Amino acid sequence: MAIDRERFQKILKEKGLKVTSQRMVVLKALARNPEKHLTAEEIYEIVKVDNPEIGLATVYRTVQLLLELELIERINLDDGYVRYEIGDMEEEPHHRHHHLICLKCGSVSAFQDDMLESLENSVMSSTGFQVTDHEVKLYGYCADCLRKEKQEARN
């Protein structure tokens, strides 16, 4: 799953872009942390371990490129940072920005979007708005935090 080096290299070459170690390494950092929703700074820290000479600006530029190539996605949790996560290459692109954000532990997870499709259809038929993409964030408390809370209440 996710994306392999060869596919990335092929895409770059097709677009007349160059395959650089920096680009490979940034994509690798994102591919190895699929559920982590990394900020540019966090990617920079990961990548610096094996590539100490890399610059933060390069991380920003690479992440920009990866977004344009639709290999990664952007998430904005409104905490002052833009976050990035590797796209799930299996599905059609551009249609899975839906996250559960825990207000207690800050965890971010995805959820199935069967319901979203009917939501979109309902919106289309009632408003005439043609939906092409969505960004859905549900805030609340994750199962883990709820469990812990109950446990504490018991003690």
Add this chain to the structure above:
Amino acid sequence: MAIDRERFQKILKEKGLKVTSQRMVVLKALARNPEKHLTAEEIYEIVKVDNPEIGLATVYRTVQLLLELELIERINLDDGYVRYEIGDMEEEPHHRHHHLICLKCGSVSAFQDDMLESLENSVMSSTGFQVTDHEVKLYGYCADCLRKEKQEARN
């Protein structure tokens, strides 16, 4: 609908905060532009007409205050500005961040959220995540733009 001066003044006094002309004027600007999703800068421009001595920092501070009092809501369209809109005092607070964003004309409108409730229930039962709030943005093309497009195709 929306909020009237008296209610606002009462809330301020209850919290030991002072009623200032700046605060009244910022709220008024938002109340008079209910569907506009104004940025701080835009509010500043509106408010400056009758209050030329007001500072942009005051607008930021007031908007922050209004958010804390849950009189307005924040929308982030990821265009580099945070936007604010007056809350719809009728409904329970904190449960109506759902917008349709037109990719062509940039218009932002709200939609009914009956479906959202079933989406949230479905998420709760399948993941154990307890949803308390949501932010839903559906991107696509508004009815107006679709109509214009068809018209152009005809010519």
Add this chain to the structure above:
DNA sequence: GTCTTTGCAAATGATTTGCAATATA
């Protein structure tokens, strides 16, 4: 060798903050 990309440092731009002056209660 040519054209792209990188690293660095400086610039940008929205938002925040320190502080003395001012307004509210």
Add this chain to the structure above:
DNA sequence: TATATTGCAAATCATTTGCAAAGAC
């Protein structure tokens, strides 16, 4: 008068950009 608020200018901080050096092809 006492405390909260304002206006201004300076600071902040994530992100972007200019440019010369380095790298890819």
